[in-house]
Amino acid sequence: AAYLVKQTYKEAKARPVIAVDGYRRLQEYDSDFYSVWEQPSGHLLVTIRGTKDMTDAKADLKLLVGRDGDKLQSLDPLFDRLEKDFPNRKFDCAAHSLGTSYLLKEFPEHRQNMDEVFLYNVASSPTQSKDELQKLGNQDANYYINSGDLVSAGAYQNMSRESMENN
Secondary structure, three states, rough: HHHHHHHHHOOOHOOOEEEEEHHHHHHHHOOOOEEEEEEEOOEEEEEOOOOOHHHHHHHHHHOOOOOOOOHHHHHHHHHHHHHHHHHOOOOEEEEEEEHHHHHOOOOHHHHHHEEEEEEOOOOOOOOOOOOHHHHOOOOOOOOOOOOOOOOHHHHOOOOOHHHHHHH
């Protein structure tokens, strides 16, 4: 999943069509911000990149000062389309940094259709409210955090013992 998230940082036309473990990129779902991959078994993985350009940096600054701001990139249309095109099929999601904030915003509507969720250096800020940081750090997801990463520090410091041990 981490390797495929890294591929999502590339321009869509430069991303591999066939990747590790036989994952095939479903090009019709590509955007600059995400890709959808299918395993030979039919299982889907949505990958969402983090900060890549100045537009993304503006969203990072909003997070840094503790504001959600408007969604610069909504994942709702993608998830609605996947749920329509693949009814009754759950999919995995993997996101890095800024991408985690967009993914987590979709949990209330779409989490029930997700299987495994992988969050790499979840985006947070020490200026966000304690309640928001606790929410970010204690989701039903698998966290991969570098404890020295400033972007993840707010969520990391507010994880419950249960989240630390199980997620």
